[in-house]
Amino acid sequence: MFDDRSPIYQQIANGIKDEVLSGTLKEDEQIMSTNQYAAFYRINPATAAKGFAQLVDEGVLYKKRGIGMFVSPDARGRLRAQRRERFFADVVDPMLTEARMVGVGVDEIVAYLKDGAR
Amino acid sequence: MISLRDLTVRYGDTVAVDGITLDLEPNKIYGLLGRNGSGKTSLLSVLASYRRPCAGTVTIDGVDPFENAALMRATAFVRDSLDVTDQDRIAKVLDFAGRLRPTWDAGYAEHLADVFELDRRRRVSALSRGQRSSLGVVLGLAARAPLTILDEVYLGMDAGARAAFYRELLADYLAHPRTIILSTHLIEEVAGLFEQVIVIDRGRLLLHEDTDTFRARGVAVTGPAAAVEAFAAGRTVLGEQSLGGVRQVTLYGALADHEAEAARTAGLTLAPVGVQDLFVHLTAVGDTARTEALR
Incomplete structure (x- = not known):
């Protein structure tokens, strides 16, 4: 985007x-x-x-x-729906690419996210 | 609408303006970009009716402006010489400009003179290069002329004075929309103010388009040499350089979304090219073949 x-x-x-x-x-x-x-x-x-x-x-x-x-x-709702649709492609995928490149495992990421969510 | 048709200006054997055809809609800010000696001042001089073209025509709303008193009152052309009497004090120069121009705003002229810290008692001959330029800006903007042409008016102005110039220009344009043509070398710092850019090179029109369109035309592609070569094949390459196995090319022509996607999939990095860099590439010295290819 x-x-x-x-x-x-x-x-x-x-x-x-x-x-x-x-x-x-x-x-x-x-x-x-x-x-x-x-x-x-x-x-x-x-x-x-x-x-x-x-x-x-x-x-x-x-x-x-x-x-x-x-x-x-209805602008906010519509924009939210659009951005949610693209969230994984635009935000998560690039992060996973970077993680793979530097050797950060998915389990490590999950652990970090759970930690942050607490 | 200002219309130039096949405009040509020659000085002896030298062709300064070489058959330029151009239409300028009213009430836009135009950036006229070109290297030294590319014909900017000659083009503007004809546009302002300071000289006649050797061939071709200029019309403003269908009328030839040359020696047309009504159109000349509505045209302000500020050039290097300022066209003022060097022995006059600033106060007198401003007073005189006010007498010549029905659209002159004396209060605004005073405001601008304060912004640029011009001492009204100083003689023009005693001004520094930057102060002379500031006086040019005052004369150009306070005239509020429907056609305002400012030919490299920033010469010698420091960064602070130039910032003030751009701020005042935009604010006054918003309050009093008019046609403003600004010729400049300092492209990057002022490009945001231009609605359209006009690029001339060796007396000829290279391009005339919306600034945003121009901005999107250049892209720097960086990556492994082989992948870059493959992607650049068949495109207009404006410049290239290598660092070890990494190659970077500057391409001309906007990329469609799927092309940009393909480049990224191939492991290439895309970066925008600044308006100034794009201009430098387009008008590079000794590269006539390249500019011919763009026509």
């Missing part, structure tokens, strides 16, 4: 998704304007607008004409 090659507008979109997932941005809450984003991140407003447009396409944000952008009511 956080591909090194990702353009700035995608990083903006991903940042907003993270804020929705973590609950920093509530559902039906208005988000900052493209101009506010542009001024904060020192980027061209068209780049921020492109990130917003992508989120509208994906249903994370919705637009109220003349007022601004808001977080969709």
